[in-house]
Amino acid sequence: MRGARVVGDALRLFVAAYPPAEVAQALLAHLASLGLTGIRLTAPQQVHLTLHFIGDTHRRDLDGVIESVARSASGVQAPRLRVARLIRLPDRDPARLIAAEIEQHGAVAEIRRRLVLRLSRHARESRQDRFMPHMTLGRFRSPPGPLAINPAPPAQSEFVLTSVQLMQSVLHPDGAEHRLVQEFPLGTGG
Numbered sequence: 042m043r044g045a046r047v048v049g050d051a052l053r054l055f056v057a058a059y060p061p062a063e064v065a066q067a068l069l070a071h072l073a074s075l076g077l078t079g080i081r082l083t084a085p086q087q088v089h090l091t092l093h094f095i096g097d098t099h100r101r102d103l104d105g106v107i108e109s110v111a112r113s114a115s116g117v118q119a120p121r122l123r124v125a126r127l128i129r130l131p132d133r134d135p136a137r138l139i140a141a142e143i144e145q146h147g148a149v150a151e152i153r154r155r156l157v158l159r160l161s162r163h164a165r166e167s168r169q170d171r172f173m174p175h176m177t178l179g180r181f182r183s184p185p186g187p188l189a190i191n192p193a194p195p196a197q198s199e200f201v202l203t204s205v206q207l208m209q210s211v212l213h214p215d216g217a218e219h220r221l222v223q224e225f226p227l228g229t230g231g
Contacts, residue, residue, distance in 0.1 A: 054095040067195045068124065068141050069082050070195070088178065107207060111225055119201050120149060123198060126192035136185060137184065
């Protein structure tokens with residue numbers, strides 16, 4: 042496990058999985074090549090798959106959250122993930138963002154299930170069944186009119202997920218900054 046110093050008073054936490062930098066850059070370059078107007082691309086280092094949004098967490102509860110994420114990742118083998126297609130969200134007009142949808146994978150579903158059980162304040166009310174693994178690639182500055190996109194992913198759209206990260210989201214007027222709290226490696230198989 043790798044960790045970093047938690048900065049700031051407010052701990053707005055989420056659990057994420059980050060693709061390798063070259064995959065994030067290939068996805069963003071592919072989106073840019075589509076020629077969509079009025080879209081603000083996600084910074085390459087911010088492209089991630091949110092596994093569970095925890096929300097505001099008191100600093101005194103941080104050790105318990107770290108333990109829950111560690112246990113959720115424990116024993117899970119590092120899966121090979123593939124981008125299935127580009128999607129717009131919501132899927133009806135007006136679209137707010139373009140994302141890379143990740144093919145469903147048992148390892149990701151298992152980590153997600155464990156996180157929900159351990160960290161949801163009201164597990165019965167969670168929307169686990171509605172979880173659609175995706176990475177936001179760009180947000181529209183203002184809602185576009187009717188929008189059709191070529192959903193085909195770029196050639197470089199597979200990667201091995203080697204770890205999950207507990208992240209702190211720090212909100213700024215120009216967007217969110219993601220700070221690593223702790224990283225949890227996944228198993229490499231045998």
